[in-house]
Amino acid sequence: MSRRRKNDVGGSVLRELGGWLLYILIIVGLTYLIITFVGQRTRVSGYSMEPTLSDGDSLIVDKISYRFRDPKRFDIIVFPYKYEKNTYYIKRIIGLPGETVQVTDGYVYINGQKLESDTYGAELMQAEASPVTLSEDEYFVMGDNRNHSSDSRDPSVGVIKRKDLMGRAFLRVYPFDKIGVIKHE
Template structure:
């Protein structure tokens, strides 16, 4: 084989290698973009990370707990009693409340003598950290009738929570609920799914 033929073979071999490297690079770039797009879609339409600030959900959730919120489920089903939900403090949507659903649409909620009544029946629940003190019954000391898409929410730390008992929060509409607190991801020693 002549030197010229040998050079032509090497040039062809180098050209094939360059095409293969370019093809592999494009595949890697495609997968990176796919991962970034998937992450964006999941965080904006399926799940969202949020952090607990304060003690209003103790002992279930603690200050600084990091949660993943399921934003998808409530598009297909209604929230249930005792679900832990996330909703914005106001229209700015920068600060969120994390509370437990107690009253469902169409129900009448009242807190009397430190106990919760739904449609005049004592609510059988065990989430409250302690009995509600008489000075913390708020607007629920009188019966509250929930509208068709309204929910009554409370923090588990009932005497240290700003929730539906406060007129500044009041009843929460379904459209305001961002999603259901699904899993605690931090601290790692308390990692796990949140059940109602």
């Protein structure tokens, strides 16, 4: 009888370890799927989105919502910088597909009309920008700290294609005193 009990204990331990191993594999698999298709963590580097986002803020990027809806004006988006691998920019959408965007006298104009609802720019813009007409899959983006931002006004960034949008900044997770959902409008 003691021999049988010993085998039962050994088998029980192996079943328990197998259960834990399966549990860990499922968690790792789900984590991979979530990071790949649903959300991703990123960190703000620089001051181009001040005062909305600050240098060192850690964010969760929602990678799934743009599969079901179009990006909207004032969404804060994340996209890859085309000249440097593994570098991402965080900017705010200002111009939508089909619109003509221009910066004159320190203000943004969409299709010749001043963008009155643009309360995100920290100050009047010093640089002018010639009119840019966006195609059906292009977006014009700007940082909130407009005089200190490389954005669609800069030829090295230019307009952003829909396919290049990694996702929408969704949640600030650090610093802890600023944790919360990021307001886009």
